[in-house]
Amino acid sequence: xxxxxxxxxxxxxFHEVDSAGIVHFSWFYRYMEEAExxxxxxxxxxxxxxxxxxxxxxxxxxxxxxxxxxxDEADVTIEVARIGRTSIGYRCVITLNGxxxxxxxxxIVCVAGPPGAARPTAVPDFIxxxxxxxx
Numbered sequence: 001x002x003x004x005x006x007x008x009x010x011x012x013x014f015h016e017v018d019s020a021g022i023v024h025f026s027w028f029y030r031y032m033e034e035a036e037x038x039x040x041x042x043x044x045x046x047x048x049x050x051x052x053x054x055x056x057x058x059x060x061x062x063x064x065x066x067x068x069x070x071x072d073e074a075d076v077t078i079e080v081a082r083i084g085r086t087s088i089g090y091r092c093v094i095t096l097n098g099x100x101x102x103x104x105x106x107x108i109v110c111v112a113g114p115p116g117a118a119r120p121t122a123v124p125d126f127i128x129x130x131x132x133x134x135x
Contacts, residue, residue, distance in 0.1 A: 002132035005079040006039035012072045022067040028102050029060055032092045035078035036106070043130035054118060055108040058087070062104040072096055079134040086110050086120040088131070 016027045040047040047055055068074055075095045082089040092104035110127075111118035 002130050003043050004132045004134040006035055006042050007075055007077040008035050008038050010074050010076055012068050012070055014070050017070045021069055028062045031076045032104050032106055035076040039078050045130055054111050058109050059107040062102050064102050066099055066101040068101055080131050085122055
């Protein structure tokens with residue numbers, strides 16, 4: 001059965017915070033990618049590039065609502081927002097104690113070919129059979 005979302009819990013590490021004690025914005029993108037990897041694993045897939053396919057990011061955004069701090073336990077939920085011919089779009093919600101800390105999105109493109117010369121290609125059926133758009 002295909003899946004459309006995945007949630008992970010993430011304890012904030014000391015090296016992720018800045019001198020003000022809050023998570024540096026760049027870490028939110030890493031949290032989203034960790035959730036994406038967990039989503040693909042839960043679907044029985046691997047996001048890691050192979051000899052045949054890779055999935056570069058072509059867009060990513062975050063809107064920050066509430067700071068995260070050292071040792072907070074945040075929930076990171078990623079949803080498949082759309083599956084296009086060559087791309088997959090995600091929505092991400094990061095919460096702390098049920099309150100929204102950040103809202104994000106990311107688009108990946110399925111590419112084939114050697115590094116530096118890869119071109120967009122159709123999202124394979126085996127991926128479409130395991131991932132589905134959230135309803």
